[in-house]
Amino acid sequence: MTAFLSVLLDGFASGMLLFVLSVGLSVTLGLMNVVNLAHGAFGMVGGYVCVVLLNRMGVPFPLALAGATVAAGVLGLVLERTLYVRLYRRDHLEQVLFSIGLVFVLGAAVDWFMGARQQLIQLPDWLSGRVEFWGVGLGRYRIFLIAVCGALVAALHLGLVRTRFGAQLRAAVDDGVVARGMGLPVPRLFALTFTLGSALAGLGGALGVEVLGLDPTFPLKYMVYFLIVVAVGGTNTVIGPFVAALLLGIVDVLGKYYVPEVGAFIIYTAMVVLLLARPHGLLKRADA
Amino acid sequence: MIALGTCHLTRRFGGFTAVDAVSFNLLPGARHALIGPNGAGKTTFVNLLSGALPASEGQVMLFGQDITHLPQHARVRAGLARTFQVNQLFPQFTPLESVTLAIGEREGQGATWWRGARHGAEAARLLDDLHFPEADRTRPTAELPYGRQRLLEIALALALKPRVLLLDEPAAGVPPAESREVMQAIAALPRDVAVLLIEHDMDLVFRFAERITVLAFGAVLADGEPDAIAKDPRVREAYLGTAEVAHG
């Protein structure tokens, strides 16, 4: 029983992480109707920036996280303004080719400089080891993850519901044409949102080195996970993707722990089934 | 016998009722116009008839057959064709290819894979009948002047040899210099085809229609002969305060 609770909590933590990694994609897809298969690349870049800062330059862990966030955000901003902006009106095939290409380029670059091996980081002492609650052993890092990601969820939710930017964003996701007609600065909204989404992915990638692993195949390996979160969770709220990410994280970790012989098959099947069960869910509007 | 009939046909979008319990009959060989102020639900109504949109409630009958749940292509097979208010053509196809394709589908040969298309001659005859200029028949549709594209809209519908034809604002946006051939085509429609014309241009409506139905706020406001409709105070009221001017 306690083992089960431990695994469950692991799943919870990785679900939180998946949310931070993929929330940006749900906005890209919903707001801009862009099939961006390269979203994970921002997570990968964040991860590597964190590894380099921490391992090679001895920067403290919280600062390394901040560095990863900023680096991925800046990369997102630059790519959005120079390249993505040309793709908004193109068809899905071109978006698919472009974003796969971007994944290949960034993956090859990372492979060239850092090698193909899994990256490891040395966590600071205050985040290592386990603590016991009522006989259930919990990794400190998992608790840290849950706290950080939980705070982010709350901040994003309040940001979307309470701020002017959030209201504009929701209006633009609901109906881009109307939003433009109302005089909302849609291009600036796009750029800001893309930057924010990339920065969050970068932070997720950095936080995830210890949990999800990090190597040049990271963007492709987790692409399906991000897509599931978006497909199931919807694009207009924070809570939808959050719940979807939690479920996905828990199912994934439980599956890998208890039925390893089935492997990732469960996740892929879940994706297909959910897409078919909710064909008129959130993705329908992105189609229209 | 009723060519095309609806019974309490309704379509809702969320809380908004675009077409509200419309019961309507189109007789065989009719020249019938459907008019109404902007936003009256005319195009939604056409989309319900053609099957482009599913109905929320009610029935659509084609020559006594319930087609409410038939998909679009099956309604076409049953003899119901339409044109679009905004051109819906095949931009890279030539008009000759487009019409040939439509004829082939009508003849049930669309799934033929082992030989080329066979209806080029019939397509050319149809384009002849519509006075479609020879030189424009083998250019990509996207390069044609707007008026000629509107004419192709009608040609594609006629290629299907429909029993019922829905014309959704066939002359909309055609510059006067190009409108003659479209008007000719409308005037020369085969007499045995029942035609429902959705139109804003009142000159065309009163020249063409033998019966008129007025739609307002998704419901039938009035239905009758053109003279009666022109005198109907409710119709005048519905049109006042909108940008439309009734010429009739």
Next chain:
Amino acid sequence: MRIALHALPWLVAIGAYFAMPEQLPLLSAIAIAALFALSLDLLVGYAGFVTLGHAAFFGLGAYVAGILGQQGWGEPISGLLIAAAVAALLGLVTAPLVLRAGELAGLMVTLGLGLMLYEAANKAAFLTGGADGLQGVEIWPVFGAFRFDLWGRTAYLYSLAVLFVLFLLAQLLVRSPFGLSLRAIRENPKRAAAIGIPVKRRLAAAYVIAAAYAGVAGALLAQTTQFASLDALSFQRSAEGLLMLVLGGLGTLYGALIGAAAFTIAHHTLSEASPQFWQFWLGIALVALALLGRGGLMGALRRMTRR
């Protein structure tokens, strides 16, 4: 003149057999890639239906032909036909799922199905050999006479012959009313439905045909290399197929051939330098093609000849 132009790629292919006897395995790889690109072209280029999981059919064909050969039925032609049939069957079963979901969701369903099949093959090691690949495939001589030799002569001529026959069939298909209706659906699905084209049924038919073609391509790979591995099912392969297509020119059958040849040769040359080098330039090519628009090499050729 036109006939000469049509014969040209095939004359080049036969000429290559004599001119580059030491490069026959590369030439076979080109022929197989061309068949895969051709199958994608029917679906993506002509019918306008984008898929991210086409490797599923390629890999399935490879494993079917490979397992047949491993289990004692090494007759190549019937192996191809069985592989085509099994791939078509998978296409038939999955087509309603993929088409039901709508465009964007359908794209993701193709991706999900592809990954499912990859994972299934990975885990079903008793059947597929898992990550080690399928060992011990034995293929009998073609027509009982032409043995698969060490230099790859039979392999190349066999692959080329199959490609040629299926290319002719594809040409017949795209020029027929059926092919015209697929292009019509790509151009304007709304109008296609309004002239009585059963859009979903036609797309499903295109999907099944493309699946069968990809199955044959996979089977050719397994038979000529006497080996099948998870690579055949990978997402990478689906993506590469799309790249070949866009590189050569969408919606032109010769574009698929040229794109596959250019891609395979570039892959061969660049990955000799280093795998990262290849991946980097592949990515750059994808980004550039996506941003600079359609037409590919065929488009460039046409512009050159028009001048």
